[in-house]
Amino acid sequence: MKRMKKKYLVLNLLIPFVIIACSSKGSTDTSTSKSDSVSVSSSVSSSANPSVSSSNSPSISSSNAPSSSSQVKPSSSTETVVSVTSVGLNKSSLEIYTDDTSASLVATVLPENATNKSVTWSSSDPSVATVNDGNITPVGPGTTKITVITVDGNKTAECSLTVKQPVTIPNYVLHGLYNGQTDWTDKEMVINPYSTTEYMIQGVNLYANDVFKVHMYGETWYGYSAIKSSVKSGLVTAAPSDDNIKVLATGVYDIYCDYNESDGGHIYLAKVDETSSTVSVSGISLSNTGKYLLVRNEFVITPTVYPNNATNKEVRWSSSDESIATVTSGGRVVAKEKRGSTTITAKTVDGNFTATCIVYVSPSQYPDYCLTGTVGGYTRSGISMRYAAIPLDTTGNYLIPDVNLTAGDELTITNNQGARLRNKYNQIYTKPINENMSVNVYLNVNDANKDYLTFENKSSFVSKS
Numbered sequence: 001m002k003r004m005k006k007k008y009l010v011l012n013l014l015i016p017f018v019i020i021a022c023s024s025k026g027s028t029d030t031s032t033s034k035s036d037s038v039s040v041s042s043s044v045s046s047s048a049n050p051s052v053s054s055s056n057s058p059s060i061s062s063s064n065a066p067s068s069s070s071q072v073k074p075s076s077s078t079e080t081v082v083s084v085t086s087v088g089l090n091k092s093s094l095e096i097y098t099d100d101t102s103a104s105l106v107a108t109v110l111p112e113n114a115t116n117k118s119v120t121w122s123s124s125d126p127s128v129a130t131v132n133d134g135n136i137t138p139v140g141p142g143t144t145k146i147t148v149i150t151v152d153g154n155k156t157a158e159c160s161l162t163v164k165q166p167v168t169i170p171n172y173v174l175h176g177l178y179n180g181q182t183d184w185t186d187k188e189m190v191i192n193p194y195s196t197t198e199y200m201i202q203g204v205n206l207y208a209n210d211v212f213k214v215h216m217y218g219e220t221w222y223g224y225s226a227i228k229s230s231v232k233s234g235l236v237t238a239a240p241s242d243d244n245i246k247v248l249a250t251g252v253y254d255i256y257c258d259y260n261e262s263d264g265g266h267i268y269l270a271k272v273d274e275t276s277s278t279v280s281v282s283g284i285s286l287s288n289t290g291k292y293l294l295v296r297n298e299f300v301i302t303p304t305v306y307p308n309n310a311t312n313k314e315v316r317w318s319s320s321d322e323s324i325a326t327v328t329s330g331g332r333v334v335a336k337e338k339r340g341s342t343t344i345t346a347k348t349v350d351g352n353f354t355a356t357c358i359v360y361v362s363p364s365q366y367p368d369y370c371l372t373g374t375v376g377g378y379t380r381s382g383i384s385m386r387y388a389a390i391p392l393d394t395t396g397n398y399l400i401p402d403v404n405l406t407a408g409d410e411l412t413i414t415n416n417q418g419a420r421l422r423n424k425y426n427q428i429y430t431k432p433i434n435e436n437m438s439v440n441v442y443l444n445v446n447d448a449n450k451d452y453l454t455f456e457n458k459s460s461f462v463s464k465s
Contacts (some may be wrong), residue, residue, distance in 0.1 A: 084152040093160045103136040116152040176212030202254040203308030210247040281350040290358040290401030292388035301331040312350040335361040360390040366416040373412040400441040409433035
C-alpha cells in the first residue's frame with residue numbers, strides 16, 4: 001500500500017512536467033506554422049505586440065503566392081480579322097440628265113463587321129460620267145457602267161448608267177390623223193420670229209382628209225385648246241364641236257396658230273407655191289443668243305433659216321472683235337485669250353437677214369452672277385456657267401441668254417462668292433414664274449428696289465433685212 005502511494009506520488013509529480021513539455025511542443029509547431037506565413041502588416045511585430053492574436057492578422061499563404069517564374073505573362077492572342085464577303089449597290093441601273101447635280105450611289109459591304117470596308121469607284125466611260133465616293137457627275141449623253149470594288153477581296157458590283165440630254169418640251173404641237181395613220185407623231189410648233197403671240201410650223205407635208213388640232217403640251221398633257229379656225233387659203237374645214245382641222249387638198253403647208261385668252265385664237269394654213277422654182281428666205285434665227293465662254297474654248301452656233309424649204313439657205317458669219325473670238329464658215333466660235341465681249345453675226349445670202357449672238361470670253365469659270373433656284377423644273381444650285389450672266393456694260397447690267405422656264409419655277413441670283421442677291425429688305429430675292437416661257441433674262445444688280453430680273457421673248461433677237 002505504501003508502495004502504491006509512492007507510485008501515485010511520482011505520477012503526480014511527473015504530470016506537470018509532461019504538460020509543460022507538450023505545451024512547449026505545441027508552441028514550437030505554431031511558431032513553425034507562423035514562419036510559413038507572410039504578414040501583411042509589417043509595421044507591428046507579434047513579439048512587440050503579443051496582445052494581438054495571430055488569427056486576426058491577415059496573411060497570404062505561401063502556398064498561394066505566385067513564384068517569380070509564374071508572374072503575369074504577355075498575351076499571345078491577336079485581333080481577329082473579318083474578311084469581306086460581298087459588296088452591293090442600292091441601284092443596278094440609273095437614268096439621269098446631263099444637268100443632274102445630285103445623282104449618287106450607295107455601296108453596302110458585307111459582313112457589317114468586316115475589318116476593312118474601304119472601296120474604290122470607277123466609270124467605264126468618263127466621257128459620259130465620272131464618279132467620286134459614289135457621287136456621280138454627268139459629262140455627256142450616253143451609257144456607262146459605274147463599278148465599285150472592295151479593297152479587301154476585290155469584290156465588285158455594277159450599275160448601268162444612262163445619261164440623257166434634258167428634254168425641251170414645246171408649248172404647242174399638231175396632233176391627230178396624219179396620212180391615214182391614227183397614231184400620228186406630234187409635230188412641234190415654234191414661235192413665229194415676227195410675232196410674240198403666234199406659233200408656226202413650216203413646210204409640212206399634209207394629205208387630203210388629214211384631221212388634226214393644236215394641242216397644248218407641257219410636262220403633262222394639259223388638254224386640247226379651244227382654238228377656232230380661220231380659213232385663209234380655203235383649204236381647211238373645222239368641225240364646230242371639237243375644233244378639228246381637216247385638210248382638203250394634199251400639199252406642202254405652212255401652219256400658223258394665234259392663241260389668246262379672249263377668243264381662243266385662230267388656226268390657218270398657207271399652201272406653199274409649188275409652181276415657183278425658187279422659195280425666198282424670210283428670216284433667220286440662231287440656237288444661241290448669248291454665250292459665256294472660257295478662254296481657248298469653243299462651241300457651235302446652229303442657224304435656222306425660214307422657211308424650211310427656202311431655196312438658198314447659205315449663211316455668212318462674222319465677229320465684231322476677232323481678238324476676243326473668231327467664227328468659222330460653219331458657225332464654230334473659238335475664244336481667244338482676251339477678256340471681253342464680241343458679237344457673232346449670221347447673215348443670209350438670200351435677203352440679207354441677220355441674227356446675232358453675244359459671246360463673252362473670260363479666264364474664270366465663275367461668272368459674276370448666275371441664275372439659280374428652280375429653272376425649267378430642275379433645281380440649280382451653286383456657281384455655274386450653265387446660266388451665266390454676260391455683262392452688257394460696267395454699270396451692273398447683264399444678259400442671261402436662252403432660258404426655258406416652266407410654270408412653278410422660282411428664280412434666284414447667285415454671285416461668284418456663292419451668296420444670293422437680296423432685296424432692299426435684306427431678304428433673298430426670289431422671282432416666281434407662272435407660265436412656260438422661252439426667254440432671254442436681263443439682270444440689273446442695282447435694281448433691288450424694284451425687280452432684279454426682266455424677260456424678253458427670244459424671237460425679238462431675230463432680225464429682218
